[in-house]
Amino acid sequence: MVQRARRAVVFTGAGISTECGIPDFRSPGGFWTRFKPIDFSEFLASEDTRLEAWRRFLAIREAIGDVEPGPSHRAVARLAGMGHVSHVITQNIDGLHQASGISAERIIEIHGNATHAKCLSCGLRHEIDWVKDKIVATGRAPRCTACGGIVKSATISFGQAMPEQEMADARAATLNADLFIAIGSSLQVFPAAGFPVLAKQNRSPLVILNREETGLDGLADLVIHADSGPLLGALMGRMGAA
Numbered sequence: 001m002v003q004r005a006r007r008a009v010v011f012t013g014a015g016i017s018t019e020c021g022i023p024d025f026r027s028p029g030g031f032w033t034r035f036k037p038i039d040f041s042e043f044l045a046s047e048d049t050r051l052e053a054w055r056r057f058l059a060i061r062e063a064i065g066d067v068e069p070g071p072s073h074r075a076v077a078r079l080a081g082m083g084h085v086s087h088v089i090t091q092n093i094d095g096l097h098q099a100s101g102i103s104a105e106r107i108i109e110i111h112g113n114a115t116h117a118k119c120l121s122c123g124l125r126h127e128i129d130w131v132k133d134k135i136v137a138t139g140r141a142p143r144c145t146a147c148g149g150i151v152k153s154a155t156i157s158f159g160q161a162m163p164e165q166e167m168a169d170a171r172a173a174t175l176n177a178d179l180f181i182a183i184g185s186s187l188q189v190f191p192a193a194g195f196p197v198l199a200k201q202n203r204s205p206l207v208i209l210n211r212e213e214t215g216l217d218g219l220a221d222l223v224i225h226a227d228s229g230p231l232l233g234a235l236m237g238r239m240g241a242a
């Protein structure tokens with residue numbers, strides 16, 4: 001299927017980055033077993049909640065440390081370079097697809113990116129180290145240097161609107177796909193998990209590669225319950241691209 005594909009879309013979730021040392025959300029030891037997510041409305045409503053959200057964000061960043069793309073990110077980049085994959089739609093916020101060398105125009109981040117922060121009013125970019133320094137110096141959540149607006153990591157929280165351009169791009173890529181491969185996602189978070197459903201409705205073959213069962217296994221043409229790194233390594237070997 002991969003060999004025949006010319007416009008495959010690879011749709012990734014937190015599971016593709018666990019081999020890099022970033023825990024996922026729903027597996028034992030994942031973020032959700034330790035932290036209840038802070039809803040966007042709660043973040044907007046209270047200075048104390050914003051400070052708590054930033055403290056958690058910085059603690060997770062500290063615990064994870066410097067991360068590098070893993071074997072799965074590299075295999076996907078290789079498949080894009082070989083002309084089989086047109087786009088990667090990622091729910092991940094870790095920037096590891098970019099770091100794996102796929103050209104930026106092929107990557108669609110539908111839940112944003114945690115490698116920087118943004119003002120919610122004027123959109124000005126702020127660096128995470130600047131946020132950290134501000135919190136250490138003032139004990140308060142930072143405000144935008146240009147307009148005084150609320151600064152938030154450039155990620156999409158629960159309850160926050162999805163980014164319009166990225167959702168439109170992801171839809172277009174999905175409708176153009178000749179194969180749709182979901183890797184490392186429990187396929188429980190909507191609207192993101194709507195893309196594999198859309199691909200299938202559009203008659204694209206759907207492959208799901210995930211360690212455990214997902215919410216959409218019944219819909220797929222091929223379901224592989226395995227760790228993505230070894231499986232994709234074997235695929236690359238079969239394709240003579242190991």
Ligand code: NAD
Nearest residue numbers: 013014015024025026091092093094184185186211227228
């Ligand atoms: P999820 O935690 O709901 O699901 C991850 C799935 O990946 C699980 O079903 C797990 O069994 C599977 N998995 C774990 N390691 C695997 C491996 N090595 N090979 C194959 N499968 C593996 O994550 P989700 O579906 O992405 O949804 C949660 C939301 O949280 C998303 O928005 C996600 O991007 C975000 N999140 C992102 C990161 C990140 O950027 N790295 C980390 C945690 C959560």
